[in-house]
Amino acid sequence: MQKAILIVDPSASKDYLHNRLQSLGYATISFKTTNKPLTESTTSSSPNIFDKTIYTTNNLRDDLKAISQLKKSFKIIAGISGSELGLDYSEQLISKLFPDASNDPATSHLRCSKSAINNRLKRYGLNYIEQTVIKHSMSVTEKLAIASSFFDKHYGHVILEPDLPNNEFIEPFTPKNLNDLKDYISQESLSSINIIIQQKIVGEEYYVNLAHYKGKFKATAVGQYQNSGPYYEYVDNIDLDAPCAQQAIDYVIEINKTLNMFNGLSHTKIVRKNDEFYLLRFTPRISGLYGYQNMMAKSAGVDQIGAFIGLIENKKLNEIKPKFFQRIFCLKKQLELLNHIDEEKIKSLPAYINHLKTNPYNKLDENENHGNLSDITLAVLLRSSDKKEILRETKFLQKIEYQRGSVL
Numbered sequence: 001m002q003k004a005i006l007i008v009d010p011s012a013s014k015d016y017l018h019n020r021l022q023s024l025g026y027a028t029i030s031f032k033t034t035n036k037p038l039t040e041s042t043t044s045s046s047p048n049i050f051d052k053t054i055y056t057t058n059n060l061r062d063d064l065k066a067i068s069q070l071k072k073s074f075k076i077i078a079g080i081s082g083s084e085l086g087l088d089y090s091e092q093l094i095s096k097l098f099p100d101a102s103n104d105p106a107t108s109h110l111r112c113s114k115s116a117i118n119n120r121l122k123r124y125g126l127n128y129i130e131q132t133v134i135k136h137s138m139s140v141t142e143k144l145a146i147a148s149s150f151f152d153k154h155y156g157h158v159i160l161e162p163d164l165p166n167n168e169f170i171e172p173f174t175p176k177n178l179n180d181l182k183d184y185i186s187q188e189s190l191s192s193i194n195i196i197i198q199q200k201i202v203g204e205e206y207y208v209n210l211a212h213y214k215g216k217f218k219a220t221a222v223g224q225y226q227n228s229g230p231y232y233e234y235v236d237n238i239d240l241d242a243p244c245a246q247q248a249i250d251y252v253i254e255i256n257k258t259l260n261m262f263n264g265l266s267h268t269k270i271v272r273k274n275d276e277f278y279l280l281r282f283t284p285r286i287s288g289l290y291g292y293q294n295m296m297a298k299s300a301g302v303d304q305i306g307a308f309i310g311l312i313e314n315k316k317l318n319e320i321k322p323k324f325f326q327r328i329f330c331l332k333k334q335l336e337l338l339n340h341i342d343e344e345k346i347k348s349l350p351a352y353i354n355h356l357k358t359n360p361y362n363k364l365d366e367n368e369n370h371g372n373l374s375d376i377t378l379a380v381l382l383r384s385s386d387k388k389e390i391l392r393e394t395k396f397l398q399k400i401e402y403q404r405g406s407v408l
Contacts, residue, residue: 002075004027004028004075005027006094008031008032012283012288014049016286016295020305032054034085052074060096076097087112091108111259131199132196134185136193136194140185140186144181147197148178157202158200160198164193203274205224206271207235207287207293211265211305211310212266213308219249220294224238225269234327234329237327240301259282269282290358292354301317302317323385324383324385331377343355351383351390352380354381356379357377
């Protein structure tokens with residue numbers, strides 16, 4: 001009987017997640033709590049790539065019964081959440097199936113609400129960024145008074161965003177002045193949603209990827225973002241032995257413990273300022289960017305999926321001392337670039353490893369920035385033992401973007 005992993009609401013890096021589990025000898029069972037497409041759906045190689053897909057009946061007992069029926073064909077070893085959406089139900093389902101290898105569903109809110117996460121860090125003495133929740137039940141006058149006071153306190157260095165579990169996909173709003181702030185707060189579309197206003201910390205931005213199983217943690221990757229506009233321009237892999245990487249890993253593991261995150265996968269974004277790390281965003285799922293961050297991690301040692309299976313099987317994880325530099329370059333959404341780029345020229349770059357045309361079938365609006373993956377036209381993975389080669393090819397790709405593909 002084939003071993004399998006249950007993935008509830010697979011979304012981020014789902015093609016990579018499926019293919020990597022298959023390479024390790026595991027089938028994939030997708031359990032969906034919604035019929036609506038989630039993120040990154042436009043890049044899937046097929047509408048349904050998983051070995052088995054089932055949909056919720058909106059009844060926990062019936063859902064558990066449906067999954068139990070699959071045990072006739074699969075040996076289901078563990079379950080993970082594939083998205084931060086619907087985390088409360090996802091963790092409830094997994095806890096019933098794997099009571100000794102699941103997160104406590106009574107604390108799910110700690111892992112999917114940014115305000116709850118921030119309050120938890122504050123309570124347990126970890127670095128946190130000051131914020132205030134503007135509740136939807138308040139009058140517009142009350143909302144504006146709280147927001148204006150916070151804006152003045154931090155000299156205008158603030159960001160605002162909805163306090164939602166899917167705020168990973170909503171670009172935080174940065175007001176330029178009080179009028180901008182008032183316009184944002186007064187939007188009818190936000191009238192029924194709690195809004196977070198938070199101090200804006202400017203510094204070096206990193207991510208840390210972890211695998212967790214029965215309280216054991218394995219850090220698989222640390223990366224640094226280089227921002228350009230509303231979304232990052234490129235992402236560099238950082239040696240796990242680097243001092244800043246160790247400091248970042250220690251901080252993120254403490255965050256996970258504080259949030260009672262002991263099973264599954266997590267992707268955490270943090271910012272470094274004055275040699276201290278602060279949490280930007282915590283997501284209890286595999287890292288996104290179509291699996292490219294995990295591709296970098298795998299070539300440097302072990303990725304999240306390999307680490308997760310290694311922890312389950314109690315196997316020594318293969319770790320390699322990387323002797324090369326890696327970078328994911330993200331070309332922003334441009335119709336002319338998408339239509340005229342010569343992908344063969346990009347493939348001919350000496351440091352080229354892989355690339356992905358991320359939104360080939362979507363209608364792209366160049367004047368609209370979402371601050372998320374939908375703004376990216378092309379992701380290119382570069383790898384070389386010569387850092388100068390990475391820098392040269394980065395400049396070449398920047399030139400492509402600037403000249404809208406005409407350099408090719």
